[in-house]
Amino acid sequence: MTTLQDETRVEPGTDRWAELIEIGDRAMRSNWDLGDAALEIAPMGSDTSNNGAMDNLRRYADEIGCAWESIDVYRKVAAAWPLPRRLGCPWSVHQVLMAHPHLIRDAMTVRLEHEADRLSEEWESNRWATAEAIHLELTEGGKTVRGLAAEIGRSDTHVTFMAKAWRAYLGKQPDDRPPFNQAYQAAKQGKPKPDPAPEPDDEF
Incomplete structure (x- = not known):
């Protein structure tokens, strides 16, 4: 076609x-x-x-x-x-921040580009760490999805998808995981299926 x-x-x-x-x-x-x-x-x-x-x-x-x-x-x-959408900063800044357009700033220098790149890596790491913490609270901490969601001020579905995203890559090294947003979107769509793990009282 x-x-x-x-x-x-x-x-x-x-x-x-x-x-x-x-x-x-x-x-x-x-x-x-x-x-x-x-x-x-x-x-x-x-x-x-x-x-x-x-x-x-x-x-x-x-x-x-x-x-x-x-x-x-x-x-x-x-x-x-x-x-x-192109700003008044070097092409290399745009290249590095292709996946993180929210971090780019007008007139950003190469030094700030590296700082933004570091922040994007920290953001990615923090998202995985948050997902792991949610998973542990649900499977080992005795929390329910609804109770944990109320505690951290997020929706039930957000807590569910964060936990599922982590469980789908349980035991994987950081380099073997996809970008967190990709894992989160896959969890929302029901793929990939997470490995069997203890379920909390509340339904996932």
Whole structure:
């Protein structure tokens, strides 16, 4: 099935392709320009594995003398940060904070970028630690979902999903876990199923 992305992507041999080659030659130090050009050739969301878009992107990278791995990174960053959302800070800041857009600030420096990256790692670690604490309160602390939710000021469903997210990766090392938000969303959808564990009095 032809998608909108397939209809709008740029093909080799077209006038726009030639224009993008000129942009690539002229902007070899502008990651944003290269990323935007790459998006025109292989838009995110299109079936790039079957429609030849990635082959075209490799060809584009060859024609402008840019490493394929680099052009694909530029493409992904440009997609994560459309033009209206780009702030007055280095491209590298946008790259690091792709998964944590709430941490970016206008005129953020590279030093602050590293600080934001550290904070994002701490936030991720803290979310897993909170989920573990909830799980332990329910399975070993004698708390019910409803009682614990009232104690910490959150909803019953939030407590349930936090516990399920932890139980799904019980015994896993931090490097073997997905980002916490992914585990939480999976718990909301009922997947993956958690390993058997003692159930609290209240229903999960």
